Amino acid sequence: MADKRDYYEVLGVGKDASADDIKKSYRKLARQYHPDVNKEADAESKFKEVKEAYDVLSDDGKRSTYDRFGHVDPNQGMGGGGGADFGGGFGDIFDMFFGGGGGRRDPNAPQRGNDLQYTMTVEFKEAVFGKETEITIPRTETCDTCHGNGAKPGTKPEACSVCKGSGQQEVVQNTPFGRMVNRRACTNCSGTGRIIKDKCGTCHGAGKVKRQRKIKVRIPAGVDDGAQIRMSGEGEGGLRGGPAGDLYIVIRVKSHEFFEREGDDIYCEVPLNFVQAALGDEIEIPTLTEKVKLKIPSGTQTGTYFRLKGKGVPKLRGYGQGDQHVKVTIVTPTSLTDNQKELLRQFGGLSSDSSNGQDNEHHESIFERMKKAFRGD
Structure with a gap:
């Protein structure tokens, strides 16, 4: 031993x-x-x-x-x-x-088909507003020729002569510990309890065939990254009259250059120049559906957030929409005339300071992303 x-x-x-x-x-x-x-x-x-x-x-x-x-x-x-x-x-x-x-x-009882999973990548706005599309998935389906029993049309499977249709074989032994039964899958029928003498020419006795199937899918408005959509009965076909499995579609949402999403709310960042922040202004802001006016009060500081109510993502379960949150960032001018520089020195009572190149690059990138949002990219 x-x-x-x-x-x-x-x-x-x-x-x-x-x-x-x-x-x-x-x-x-x-x-x-x-x-x-x-x-x-x-x-x-x-x-x-x-x-x-x-x-x-x-x-x-x-x-x-x-x-x-x-x-x-x-x-x-x-x-x-x-x-x-x-x-x-x-x-x-x-x-x-x-x-x-x-x-x-019962080895001959109806057997439910396997579930399938499909990963679908959608654009940011497609997830927000929803869409209808068509996908192609490979799956096994019940054979139309034999209707899933694996036998040639006009014939049918027979009960296994070894296990009498039970799908199991037993070996009995008497030991000092008592009577022991070793039960295992029948080797003659591989545990199915059936023998197919004349196999179906389409599925070769398997009862299933592999196919590419086109399926229409509706992506609901407001779906978020990682969400699953269950499509009942669109998985693999069952055996011996069993129901088909389900198809689970996992959603992956691409990022957007201007908008970011947190739950049902949308966040974005817009640049303001020094004069707008100091004196106040009314600026145009891109949203998911349109351009809206936003009033900037005088004395606004960089990093301030403004809320556009109801301009966010439609709620997946329920009514209404989230909000859009706008963060303003003050852009420091880098190309000034001598007269402008002198005026700023007089205003601030300060000596000339060099601008931070890295901050300028960051603000320029904000401008570019905002331009794309206005174009609807």
Whole structure:
């Protein structure tokens, strides 16, 4: 038994673990490695290993014996080859976790199709005002020729002669610990419970085909970056009459050169010259839909915010719109005549100072972005 891992290591718990800790770890690992959920090649063997470890450590008597002697030699009946399932099988565990109601899962029952996810990138204003568009997605759909049963038209699948349609095989062994049942997916029918002798020529027995499907999508006004749109029934097709899955569209919104968004509010930055800030003015501000007049009071300081009520983003759930917040930045003049310089010296009673080139570049960039906003870029 040198190749057998320690049961505590298998479940990822310490030797002083409580019964609740053991059960919690087992349920997590059994769900992770269950062959009906995990399609990796070694999932079945890992599931068996986890189940065997739990069956020993969850029983006080077996756990005590294991703590004293470790793994018992298989010739003396400790598990019949290391893969024994103590009193239950894959179907029983799957039903316990996924709502099977205590009975075995019918391998021929209708099966819901998989959900799909599609990432869509939209422009800033498209997210604000919404749009209708069309996308193309690859997805598997129910085969129109065989209607999903995988059989050639005029024929139908037959019950597997090995498992009698149950999709499972059982191996029973008597051991010193009691009667053990090893239940696994039927190797003859791969757990489907059916054998297709004459396969459909379109889907080759799969019951599904891969197609490129065009779907019309409506992006609601006010949608934000990271939002999801659920389209019921637009995922992959189901099997044996099962419903199709859903399509989830994840929205990614491009940034805007002039506007920034926070929730339903819009923010922008506009430049003012020294005279406008000192004496006051009325300036034109671009919004998402139009140009509006904004009154600047005399003595306005750089960094001051003004609010344009109702000029923000339409509320996605509810009525009305957010607001637009306008931040003003005072632009320092850099090209002055000698007369202008003298007047400023007289006004401020200060000596000449050189302007900050970096600030000037920042203000110039504000002008450029504002020009684009006026053009509707």
